[in-house]
Amino acid sequence: MRFNKVLNVVDCHAEGESGQVITGGVGYIPGETMFDKRVYLETHKDDIRKMLLFEPRGAPWHNANIILPSNHPEADMGYVILESTEYPAMSGSNTMCVATVLLETGILPMSEPLTHLVLESPAGLIRVRCECKNGKVTQVRFINQPAFVYHRDKPVEVAGIGTVRVDIVYGGMTFVMVEAKDLGFAIDPSEAREICETGEKIKRAAAEQLAVKHPINPDIPGITNYSLTGPLRREGGQLISKNAVVVSPGRCDRSPCGTGTSARLALLHARGEMQVGETLIHESIISNRFYGTIEQVSQVGPYPAVIPAVAGQAWITGLYQMGMEPTDPYQQGFTLTDVWQRSC
Numbered sequence: 066m067r068f069n070k071v072l073n074v075v076d077c078h079a080e081g082e083s084g085q086v087i088t089g090g091v092g093y094i095p096g097e098t099m100f101d102k103r104v105y106l107e108t109h110k111d112d113i114r115k116m117l118l119f120e121p122r123g124a125p126w127h128n129a130n131i132i133l134p135s136n137h138p139e140a141d142m143g144y145v146i147l148e149s150t151e152y153p154a155m156s157g158s159n160t161m162c163v164a165t166v167l168l169e170t171g172i173l174p175m176s177e178p179l180t181h182l183v184l185e186s187p188a189g190l191i192r193v194r195c196e197c198k199n200g201k202v203t204q205v206r207f208i209n210q211p212a213f214v215y216h217r218d219k220p221v222e223v224a225g226i227g228t229v230r231v232d233i234v235y236g237g238m239t240f241v242m243v244e245a246k247d248l249g250f251a252i253d254p255s256e257a258r259e260i261c262e263t264g265e266k267i268k269r270a271a272a273e274q275l276a277v278k279h280p281i282n283p284d285i286p287g288i289t290n291y292s293l294t295g296p297l298r299r300e301g302g303q304l305i306s307k308n309a310v311v312v313s314p315g316r317c318d319r320s321p322c323g324t325g326t327s328a329r330l331a332l333l334h335a336r337g338e339m340q341v342g343e344t345l346i347h348e349s350i351i352s353n354r355f356y357g358t359i360e361q362v363s364q365v366g367p368y369p370a371v372i373p374a375v376a377g378q379a380w381i382t383g384l385y386q387m388g389m390e391p392t393d394p395y396q397q398g399f400t401l402t403d404v405w406q407r408s409c
């Protein structure tokens with residue numbers, strides 16, 4: 066064996082959404098903050114993302130996270146998130162995978178019944194509370210960076226669909242949000258392909274027609290995610306709603322989406338439909354759940370914001386070493402539009 070690169074991989078998923086955690090093999094990544102390291106990886110080491118996420122090693126539904134030491138005095142560890150078409154500033158399902166792997170593989174010490182961590186994501190510090198029992202992390206609850214609404218109830222012209230009413234909301238990633246009833250969807254798993262096809266079209270149209278710039282970090286990516294939102298209902302005093310998130314290049318998030326849940330809380334709060342201290346049970350297209358709570362209100366530049374807390378669970382599924390042989394023709398991996406929908 067003569068690999069020119071070997072990565073230590075812990076396979077993990079949060080409510081069905083893949084989040085590989087790379088615990089070694091990447092080497093030193095320069096940068097003061099995790100956002101700087103994210104930029105360095107994107108501009109100098111994108112071959113690592115392609116090796117992990119593109120074929121023949123990856124698949125459209127894979128995400129990965131590189132664990133890196135943080136320079137922030139409060140942080141226990143940092144991580145950079147890699148997805149099929151971008152390096153997001155933040156990701157909820159990936160944060161749950163990172164916290165679970167750090168504790169369950171012994172990289173950081175676990176104390177039962179609760180372990181508190183401070184992780185530096187590219188979006189900033191993320192405070193995490195892990196419920197732990199018999200060596201297993203049974204819930205990861207993180208406090209996200211502030212979520213806020215850029216645009217409310219804006220018409221967007223979408224080729225082949227017509228005028229669609231959208232909201233544009235930041236929750237760590239930037240979402241175009243559409244009510245399922247406006248497009249006639251029930252958010253049933255049988256609709257997944259059609260939801261992705263319309264979602265990608267709406268995402269592209271919204272990104273062309275509505276400007277966004279994060280007031281604190283203008284390099285945070287613009288509209289790259291789509292959330293199709295189901296009706297909000299109260300059952301026994303409990304707020305509950307379904308959503309389907311379409312992750313680029315066009316597949317459903319298997320989890321309820323942590324950044325999408327954060328964005329949903331900001332939108333519901335802006336609409337007066339959810340108050341500080343309330344919790345939303347947010348369901349995915351396959352009906353698993355995250356729990357989103359509005360911790361407090363905040364302000365981001367000109368935008369009123371909320372501080373979201375999101376809780377869910379992750380499970381490790383394997384540990385292995387991924388290698389790259391120097392004669393392998395797919396050093397940069399490849400994508401094919403049969404399952405990737407568009408080339409990345």
Ligand SMILES: O=C(O)[C@H]1NCC[C@@H]1O
Nearest residue numbers: 156157158322323324325
């Ligand atoms: O939970 C989330 O925020 C995400 N899941 C995959 C895509 C998003 O990063």
